[in-house]
Amino acid sequence: MTATDSLAVWLRIRRETNWHQAPVLRRVLPASDGFRTWCEGPVSRRDPVRAKRLLAAYALARADAERHAPLDFALLSAWQREVLGEAEAPFRTNDACAKAGRERYGLTSRTQADFLLCLREATDAELPLAARAARVYLDVAFFHPFADGNARAALLTLVHLLAREDIVLPEVGPLQINRYADDPAGAADLATLIGVLNRRR
Known part of the structure; x- marks a missing residue:
């Protein structure tokens, strides 16, 4: 196992x-709806x-987007309980x-506090939505x-954030690749990819 704390690396790259x-x-x-099509197609098969x-x-995430619920850990945990079919989805220990x-x-x-801060920043319109x-x-x-x-949680959070501003991607398959914490170019490229997918019909 690597001794490097990849989360600390990501927080530096993020800045x-x-x-x-x-x-x-x-x-x-x-x-x-790309997320629904992905679920009903390759995931269901x-x-x-x-x-x-x-x-x-996803239904919960879309409903939460419509009511502009505060994006916090409780919201993600509620979605994750559905994802895992579990009564609880606590923060890791x-x-x-x-x-x-x-x-x-x-x-x-x-x-956990740092994660909450990052979630709050996601709804700050200072940055472009794709970013x-x-x-x-x-x-x-x-x-x-x-x-x-966590990969499913990440994708649900992405589509929820877009849905808050009435944007639905026509496909999400291209998002399903490994991302690395120490890859600044990859982080920027993900925002670009979201833009490309947004322009597909």
Whole structure:
């Protein structure tokens, strides 16, 4: 297992990335809801129960977007309970690992508070929406708040944030690749990719 705290690395990259260069998103009505299509297609073919749970969580995330609920850990935890089919989805209590142990996400007395601050920043209109969506996706991925299902939580948070501003991506499949905490170019490229997907019909 790597000794490097990849969460600390991500927080540095997060500060150094020029998020203001992200594209401006358009409110266009896509031919299909990419998240729903992804769930009903490849996810359902692989695991129908997983797909059903994801769609239930997505319904909650969309409803929360419509009412502009505060984006906080309680909101993500409610979605995650649906994702995992569990009664509780607490914040992790130990260091977490991903990518076969190549990344380790440390846990300190500040981790949960820092995560909450990052979630609050996601709804601050100072940055372009594509940048905020990309950044909060990576925040969830690298804070790794849950014991399981963090990739799904990250994607739900991204589509929720877009839905708050009436934007639905026509596909989400291209977002489903590994992201690395020490990759500043990859962080900026994710915002660009969101812009590209926003322009597809």
